[in-house]
Amino acid sequence: MTYKEEFIKFMVDSGVLTFGEFTLKSGRKAPYFINCGNYKTGAQLSRLGGFYADCIKENGIEAETLFGPAYKGIPLAVAAVTSLADKYGIDCCYCFDRKEAKDHGEGGMFVGKKLEDGEKVVIIDDVMTSGKALRESLPKLKSAADVNVTAMVITVDRMEKSLDGELSAVEQAYKDFGVKVYSIVNINDIIKAIEDGIVPGTEYLESMKEYRKMYGVG
Template sequence: MASPAPAQTATPALSKVQQDLIDGSFAARALRFGSFTLKSGRISPYFFNAGELSTGPLISTLATGYAAEIAALGVQFDVLFGPAYKGIPLAAATALALHREHGIDVGYAFDRKEAKDHGEGGRVVGAPLKGKRVLVLDDVMTSGKAVRISVDTIRAQGGEVVGAVLLLDREEVGPDGVTSTVEDLRSFLAHEVVSLLKMRHLITWLEKRGDTESLQAMNAYRQTYGIKHT
């Protein structure tokens, strides 16, 4: 007997930040629809490359979204941590947006791919992490490897990870076919993991746009790999 399809719900409305972020990402070709092979081997009908969000207006919209999500989350923290390399501008811009838009003043830090053996040396740049509560930023989580490496780095520096904020949650099950990478990370951290965008928001955007072909492909992919949600 075939397994039951994942439970689906009506697609949610988009906030202004979500609408602007998806519009801008699509225009910049950071968000593309078609056929893309993921590291997992799955053939995805969409692909998101945060590295293409490389203009002032786009990074401003992105930082505003991160800052609003963090402020709503209400977690107490001292430092934002952005994994190299894409997380570096995310952490810097979000720290600025938190200060300007929410009156929340925190430091930011990031790691190097390789430890520096001259000058100030070390693996981590920016605000000290020792004895600090740290919130990790990431873009699109696939395996969760980047965030887990960040957690190890932060703990090695004497910091405490108190959560993670993502740009996009793909809302799909992992290799076990049951839980998602985000759910696994939430259990691993024992803290909240939230995101600005979810796959369901991209589907809402396609519905509004009237892109029937991409919408059908997205819904078919979600039926096969989507997590159950209510």
């Protein structure tokens, strides 16, 4: 299996990717659901970090520091930066933000690498629904230093129109901020994995394709 196929199977085995009928926050009725909160063991987090590292390596993403937005992005960035070193010998730094600036000790908004002008930073997050994490992270990062945000890496691109436009969250992020968002897999990869028998879910194929026709982009 390719690393993308392995990742889709990993999501299903971990209970992160499930099929059925789900009402999303947007109000849309979707035939699949992704709940990254179901990653909860050390082994799962270690494997997840490896898939982030594979995506960064395969796409030739330039990174000196991986940034994990608080709170969900923190363990993801730590797992990814560790796997980059272990799997590929790429020794990056990492940092994450606090929800509130610390006013004692070393102080400041960030923990980990002290950001510098021109530093190549990659943002690590789970999924992108509205682009909120990127929208909030960029001014925080820029307030610390004039960093170069080279990319954002997420687990799954749903390739879905936003509620108020024809672009997906990933496309909108590039249009608004010039930041390219890479995903380990996208919804087309998931559909193909079902078709190829990598994961179960053939009974949901038609509804997934219909959902794509109705809300999909790309």
